[in-house]
Amino acid sequence: MNCFYSNFGKYDWNLRCRMGLLKGFVKEIKVLLALRDTPTVINIISYCIPKNPLENIGYVSIITERGDPLDIFSLIQLTSHQRHQLFLVMLSFFTENPNLSLHDFRRQQIVLVNGQPKIVDFDDVHFNNGLSNTTECNHSSIFIKLQSEMLMNNATDNI
DSSP states (O other), X not given: OOHHHHHHOXXXXXXXXXXXXXXXXXXXXXXXXXXXXXXXXXXXXXXXXXXXXXXXXXXXXXXXXXXXXXXXXXXXXXXXXXXXXXXXXXXXXXXXXXXXXXXXXXXXXXXXXXXXXXXXXXXXXXEOSSOOHHHHHHHHHHHHHHHHHTTOSOTTSOO
C-alpha cells in the first residue's frame, strides 16, 4: 500500500500524485527548451499543458523527434569502435555541461537519431550554480556508468 494513500486518504494521494507528475512534465519541458540547441539532447517539437492540468493529466504531453532506443541488442551489433564513439559523444555532453547533474543515468535514457546518440529523459536533472564535490562525484559516476552501459571494457583503451 502506498504511503500517500495510507496516510492521507485516496483523494489526497491522487492529487499529490498528479501534482508530482505535472511538476515532472514541466521540469522536463523547461530542460528540453533550455538545451534545445544541444546536439546530444532530443529535440522538442511541441508540448501541451491543457487548462486544469490536474483534472486533465492524460492530455499533458511532450512531442519530440523520433529516435530508436539504445538497447543491448543494438549495442551488440555495433563494433567496439562505434561504441567508443558513442561513449565519447555522451561524455563530451557531460563535460560541456558541468553544472548539469543527471541522477540515475542509464542507457534507457539514450536514443539514436540518424545514428547520433541523444538523451531523452530529463525529469531528474538538477543544475548546480558552480562546480562542487557533488558535481564531480556525479560526473565520475556517470563516466563509470557510461562505460558499463556502452559495453566498454575500458573506456580509455586506444581503438
